[in-house]
Amino acid sequence: MDPLVRLILAQGMLGLNNGVFYAMLSLGLAIIFGLLNVVNFAHGALYMTGAFVALILYSYFGIWIGMSWLHIGFWPALVLAPIIVGCFGMLMERFMLRWLYGLDPIYSLLLTFGVTLVLQGLFINFFNASGTPYPGQPESLRGVVNLGFMMFPKYRLFVIVFSIVVCLAVWFVIERTRIGAMLRAGTENPDLVKAFGINVPRMITLTFGFGSGLAGLAGVLAAPIYSVSPLMGADLIIIIFAVVVIGGMGSIMGAVATGIALGLIEGVTKVFYAPAANTVIFFLMVVVLLVRPAGLFGRTR
Amino acid sequence: MSQTMEQTTTAAATPLLKISDLHAWYGESHILHGINLELAEGQLITLLGRNGAGRTTTLRAIMGMVDRRTGSIQIRGQEFIAKPAHRIAPLGRIGYCPEERGIFASLTVGENLMLPPAVGEGGMSLDEIFEMFPNLRDVRNRMGTRLSGGEQQMLALARILRTGARLLLLDEITEGLAPVIVKAMGTAIRKLKERGYTIVLVEQNFRFAAPLADRHYIIEHGTVIDRIEASEVGSSMDRLNHYLSV
Numbered sequence: 001m002d003p004l005v006r007l008i009l010a011q012g013m014l015g016l017n018n019g020v021f022y023a024m025l026s027l028g029l030a031i032i033f034g035l036l037n038v039v040n041f042a043h044g045a046l047y048m049t050g051a052f053v054a055l056i057l058y059s060y061f062g063i064w065i066g067m068s069w070l071h072i073g074f075w076p077a078l079v080l081a082p083i084i085v086g087c088f089g090m091l092m093e094r095f096m097l098r099w100l101y102g103l104d105p106i107y108s109l110l111l112t113f114g115v116t117l118v119l120q121g122l123f124i125n126f127f128n129a130s131g132t133p134y135p136g137q138p139e140s141l142r143g144v145v146n147l148g149f150m151m152f153p154k155y156r157l158f159v160i161v162f163s164i165v166v167c168l169a170v171w172f173v174i175e176r177t178r179i180g181a182m183l184r185a186g187t188e189n190p191d192l193v194k195a196f197g198i199n200v201p202r203m204i205t206l207t208f209g210f211g212s213g214l215a216g217l218a219g220v221l222a223a224p225i226y227s228v229s230p231l232m233g234a235d236l237i238i239i240i241f242a243v244v245v246i247g248g249m250g251s252i253m254g255a256v257a258t259g260i261a262l263g264l265i266e267g268v269t270k271v272f273y274a275p276a277a278n279t280v281i282f283f284l285m286v287v288v289l290l291v292r293p294a295g296l297f298g299r300t301r
Numbered sequence: 302m303s304q305t306m307e308q309t310t311t312a313a314a315t316p317l318l319k320i321s322d323l324h325a326w327y328g329e330s331h332i333l334h335g336i337n338l339e340l341a342e343g344q345l346i347t348l349l350g351r352n353g354a355g356r357t358t359t360l361r362a363i364m365g366m367v368d369r370r371t372g373s374i375q376i377r378g379q380e381f382i383a384k385p386a387h388r389i390a391p392l393g394r395i396g397y398c399p400e401e402r403g404i405f406a407s408l409t410v411g412e413n414l415m416l417p418p419a420v421g422e423g424g425m426s427l428d429e430i431f432e433m434f435p436n437l438r439d440v441r442n443r444m445g446t447r448l449s450g451g452e453q454q455m456l457a458l459a460r461i462l463r464t465g466a467r468l469l470l471l472d473e474i475t476e477g478l479a480p481v482i483v484k485a486m487g488t489a490i491r492k493l494k495e496r497g498y499t500i501v502l503v504e505q506n507f508r509f510a511a512p513l514a515d516r517h518y519i520i521e522h523g524t525v526i527d528r529i530e531a532s533e534v535g536s537s538m539d540r541l542n543h544y545l546s547v
Binding site: 178181182184185187188189191192193194195196197198199200201 | 364365366386387388389390391397399403405406407408412415416417418420464
């Protein structure tokens, strides 16, 4: 195989790996924005919290309860962390954001920014700010797979496949089921949906919890790849906002497709001009804002 | 005026909906200034008046879609003024068809039709609905807003008939429709009345409303300024023309 093609494919795979994280996080952000009109700045912090829940379950929880042999591993964490982060999200919606719905969206943005700082501060206080490795990667996903053009870590391949399945499942639920229809209708005209007898406030709380849970899930998936650090979400959230701006706020498929595509673009840029890899997304964001301010998949409201 | 005669006729039947001294606000704007009206089960009333008189707001206030409301809204004797918006339709068995129809653009026709949850027994089956509105049968998979105005109006009406609602609040259902569709809507409303539905109709088109209604309420500046029984319409045309002329 031509070395350049090989290099492009290899960087493409690594880019895809980043891309599925972008996709999952921007998906949650888009769902929340669609229904609540809240720009959830805390999304990155919720992702970080998900990773910490996984780390704590594995390395600390047993010690805390006096059973130091107990390590709650990756698979249970994959279920527990999204639930825990989702519950935290629901509390946040119910007791903080709810009071701000009548006001300018900037207030909820500031509130979630504040929550971000509190969460980051908390974790920095108790954990290493520069990161702690997550030792709970399951045995079955260790090692590498030969893709023909590169040796690719089995775990990363799992993350790619798993994330794409999750994104498609979420898309299916939202676009093809009755629950999804309520959600879409609630996004368009919450007052009328309420007048039909649907408990919109509860739907909003659950949706926020679900979006938060998705961030937590992404956090667990990230834990074995990146070291678990209080600032891991802060680094990512800026890129995620760029993804959402490019894809268009509130578009589900747009968020997923844009996330994956931008991961790929970022990866492939590394091949041709590595220094630009970190800025190519923001360059695209500027171009999209100039040409299509509503985003590639966005509808102007 | 035949005020005494009216009172005896309406007192005979227990009102299904009785609104007393209803005030409503959007933010700081005080829109309704003490609406009083009532109707018995199976009756049809219209709310007539000029644009901005408060007719749409009256329906929205019943549904809890205003920022604040005071007074009394009784449905089958139960007080609804303090109920949260999402409890009103199921508890009162109400179907609400908003101004501008409220068809959801991101939902297909089928999804729009199935969206409102049931509020009671005896909702129409899809077969009955398609019999009443044959046009809807062929467009089920289309997106909601890819319909003609008439089809959208039929859909808005059809989706609340599915739920088992018995009290229908219909806002300007003939607005902007071709005469032939208006006629079809008239037929549909007549059929619904025959089936015993209780209906509040906000109308601009008096010729559409007149043959259907048991009673007309004239609303101006957020309050009822006159009520005219169906039997008095003939003798009250001058008054009506005065109220409704722009």
